[in-house]
Amino acid sequence: MRILLIVSGSVAAYKALELTRLLRRDGDEVMAVLTAGGARFVTKEALAAITGQRVHDDLWAAEAEIGHIRLARWPDLIAVVPASADLLAKMAHGLTDDLATCVLLATRAKVLVAPAMNPAMWAHPATQANMAALRARGVIVAGPDDGPMAEPESGPGRLMEPPALRDAIRAVLADGPLAGKHVVVTSGPTHEPIDPVRYIANRSSGKQGHAIAGALAALGAKVTLVSGPVAQPDPPGVRVVRIESARDMLAACEAALPADAAVCAAAVADWRTARAADQKLKKVPGEAPPPLDLALNPDILATLSAAGPSRPRLVVGFAAETENVVANAVTKRAKKRCDWIVANDVSGDVMGGAENAVHLVTDAGVEDWPRMAKEEVARRLAARIAEALQ
Numbered sequence: 001m002r003i004l005l006i007v008s009g010s011v012a013a014y015k016a017l018e019l020t021r022l023l024r025r026d027g028d029e030v031m032a033v034l035t036a037g038g039a040r041f042v043t044k045e046a047l048a049a050i051t052g053q054r055v056h057d058d059l060w061a062a063e064a065e066i067g068h069i070r071l072a073r074w075p076d077l078i079a080v081v082p083a084s085a086d087l088l089a090k091m092a093h094g095l096t097d098d099l100a101t102c103v104l105l106a107t108r109a110k111v112l113v114a115p116a117m118n119p120a121m122w123a124h125p126a127t128q129a130n131m132a133a134l135r136a137r138g139v140i141v142a143g144p145d146d147g148p149m150a151e152p153e154s155g156p157g158r159l160m161e162p163p164a165l166r167d168a169i170r171a172v173l174a175d176g177p178l179a180g181k182h183v184v185v186t187s188g189p190t191h192e193p194i195d196p197v198r199y200i201a202n203r204s205s206g207k208q209g210h211a212i213a214g215a216l217a218a219l220g221a222k223v224t225l226v227s228g229p230v231a232q233p234d235p236p237g238v239r240v241v242r243i244e245s246a247r248d249m250l251a252a253c254e255a256a257l258p259a260d261a262a263v264c265a266a267a268v269a270d271w272r273t274a275r276a277a278d279q280k281l282k283k284v285p286g287e288a289p290p291p292l293d294l295a296l297n298p299d300i301l302a303t304l305s306a307a308g309p310s311r312p313r314l315v316v317g318f319a320a321e322t323e324n325v326v327a328n329a330v331t332k333r334a335k336k337r338c339d340w341i342v343a344n345d346v347s348g349d350v351m352g353g354a355e356n357a358v359h360l361v362t363d364a365g366v367e368d369w370p371r372m373a374k375e376e377v378a379r380r381l382a383a384r385i386a387e388a389l390q
C-alpha cells in the first residue's frame with residue numbers, strides 16, 4: 001500500500017522514522033511530507049534515507065515538480081505522525097498555508113492523525129473541538145497515549161508508539177474478510193441526567209465493546225462505534241461517535257445505518273429521569289429528598305432488530321445477567337428479536353475487568369466459551385461475524 005506520511009512539529013517526530021521502517025518492512029511504500037515545524041525535530045535527509053524517496057517540504061517546489069494534487073492522489077492513506085496541535089487546528093478549519101495542509105485538503109484518501117502535544121494543549125477545549133470536527137468528517141484518530149512527556153509532566157498527549165501506530169494504519173487499510181462491510185457497535189454506559197450536575201450511570205467500562213469494534217476493523221470492516229462516556233482510547237481504524245444518553249445513542253445508531261451488522265455491547269441505562277431538572281436540585285432543610293421519577297428508555301437492540309428494510313443482516317446483543325445466565329439470555333434473544341446473544345455473568349468483576357466468560361446463543365444453540373481476555377472474546381466474535389456475513 002502507498003502511505004503518505006506527514007511529519008509535523010513535535011519532539012516525538014523521531015518516532016515517524018521508526019514507524020516508516022516498520023511499514024516498509026511490511027512492504028508498504030512510504031513517501032514523506034515534512035512541515036517547517038517537523039523539520040525542527042527530524043531532518044529531511046533522515047526521512048529521505050529511511051523512506052527511500054525524495055521528501056517534499058515546500059509547496060512551491062512541489063508545484064514545480066509533482067504538484068500538491070498529484071501528491072494528494074498518490075496514497076491509499078495519509079498518516080499525520082506526529083500531528084501537532086497547530087496542524088490539527090489548520091485541518092479542522094481547512095487552512096492551506098503550506099504543502100501539508102494543501103495536500104490534506106485536496107486528498108480523497110483516508111486520513112489518520114496521531115496527535116502529540118502537551119496534556120494541557122490536548123485537553124484545551126479548542127483542541128477538543130477541532131478533534132470533534134475532524135472525527136465527524138471521518139478522520140481516524142490514533143491515540144494520544146497517556147504517559148510521561150518530554151518535559152517533566154505526564155498525561156494524555158504522548159504520541160502512540162510506532163508498533164501501535166503501524167497496527168492502527170494496518171487496521172485502516174485492512175483488506176480482510178470484512179472489507180466492504182459496515183458494522184455499528186455500541187459500547188460503554190449511558191449517562192441519564194438528573195440535573196445539570198448529576199446523572200444515573202452504571203459500571204460499564206466500554207472495554208468489551210471497544211475491543212469488538214477494534215477486532216472488526218482489524219478484519220477490514222468499516223466500523224461506527226457509538227460510545228457512552230468511557231476512558232478507553234479510540235480503537236484503531238474506527239469512527240467513534242460519542243454520546244451521553246440512551247436516546248442520543250439510539251439516534252446515532254439510526255443515523256449510522258445502513259449497516260451489514262450491529263453489535264450492541266453498551267450497558268444502556270434502562271431508565272432515565274422523566275424530566276431532568278434545568279437547575280441543580282437543592283437540599284431544603286426539613287424537606288424529604290426529591291423523588292426520582294423514572295421513565296423507560298428506548299431499547300436500542302430491539303429497535304435495530306425491528307428496523308424493517310434497514311435492519312442489519314446480523315444483529316448481536318449482549319445479556320448482562322447475575323443469575324440463570326443462559327436461560328435468561330435465551331429468553332432475551334427471543335424478546336429482542338436479535339440473531340445472536342452473547343451472555344455474560346456480571347455478578348463478579350466482569351464490568352470493568354479484563355476477562356470475560358461468555359456463552360454465544362444463536363438459533364443453532366448455546367456455545368460455552370472458556371474464560372479469556374476481553375480482546376480474545378472480541379477477536380473470536382469478530383471472526384464469527386465475518387463467517388456469518390460471507
Ligand code: CTP
Binds near residue numbers: 186246270
Ligand atoms: N440494550 C439496548 N437498549 C436498552 C437496554 C438494553 O440496546 N435500553 C441492549 C444491550 O446493549 C444488550 C441487550 O440489550 O445488548 C441486553 O441488555 P441487558 O442490560 O442485559 O438487558 P435489559 O434489556 O436491560 O433487560 P434486564 O435489565 O431486565 O435484564
